[in-house]
Amino acid sequence: MLVDERGIPLSIVVTGANRHDVSQLEAVLDAIVIVRPEETEQHLCADKGYHGDPARRTMEDRNYTPHVKKRGEEIEAKKSIPGYKPRRWIVEVVHSWFNRFRKLLVRYEKLRETHEALLHLAAAIICWRKIGVIYG
Numbered sequence: 001m002l003v004d005e006r007g008i009p010l011s012i013v014v015t016g017a018n019r020h021d022v023s024q025l026e027a028v029l030d031a032i033v034i035v036r037p038e039e040t041e042q043h044l045c046a047d048k049g050y051h052g053d054p055a056r057r058t059m060e061d062r063n064y065t066p067h068v069k070k071r072g073e074e075i076e077a078k079k080s081i082p083g084y085k086p087r088r089w090i091v092e093v094v095h096s097w098f099n100r101f102r103k104l105l106v107r108y109e110k111l112r113e114t115h116e117a118l119l120h121l122a123a124a125i126i127c128w129r130k131i132g133v134i135y136g
Contacts, residue, residue, distance in 0.1 A: 002028050003094045008130055009123040010034060014116045022055050029062050043067055097126050 002011035011031040015024055036042060044064040046055070051068050059066040078084045099105050101122045109115040 001091070001094065002032060003091055005090065006130060007090050007094050007097075008127055009094060012116070012119050012123060014112055014119065020049070022050050022052070025050065025055055025058050029058065029064075041065060045069065047071070094126070098122055101125075 001009060001013075003009055010033060011028050013024055013027045013031055015027075042064050044059050045067045046059075046069070048068065048070045050056075050059075050066075051070075056066050056068070074084075074089075098119070101118075104115075104118055104122055107115055109118070
């Protein structure tokens with residue numbers, strides 16, 4: 001899953017639980033549903049699982065500036081740099097929002113397409129709730 005800086009889901013890819021996240025990086029970046037603005041620099045924050053040359057190259061090939069943080073690095077930066085704003089927690093919050101949909105918490109669907117459709121519906125509801133906060 002890929003989210004923007006406010007926690008809006010931009011991309012969802014369903015894979016097996018035995019697949020590592022970094023192996024699906026290309027699929028997630030290619031599945032973004034909105035057009036990226038060309039005039040602004042695009043940053044991509046990731047955790048230590050995306051550390052390495054193949055992942056960095058994949059991000060740079062798609063015109064992202066990679067920011068790969070190690071475990072505890074943002075906590076130390078928050079303690080030592082005044083006004084530092086951690087970014088990785090946003091993804092964890094979005095995972096928590098998806099877990100609030102009881103139908104998604106445990107996967108009972110046999111077909112990948114059915115589960116993916118439910119994930120997209122949940123993402124649409126999350127986006128609608130976020131827009132309601134911004135504009136409502």
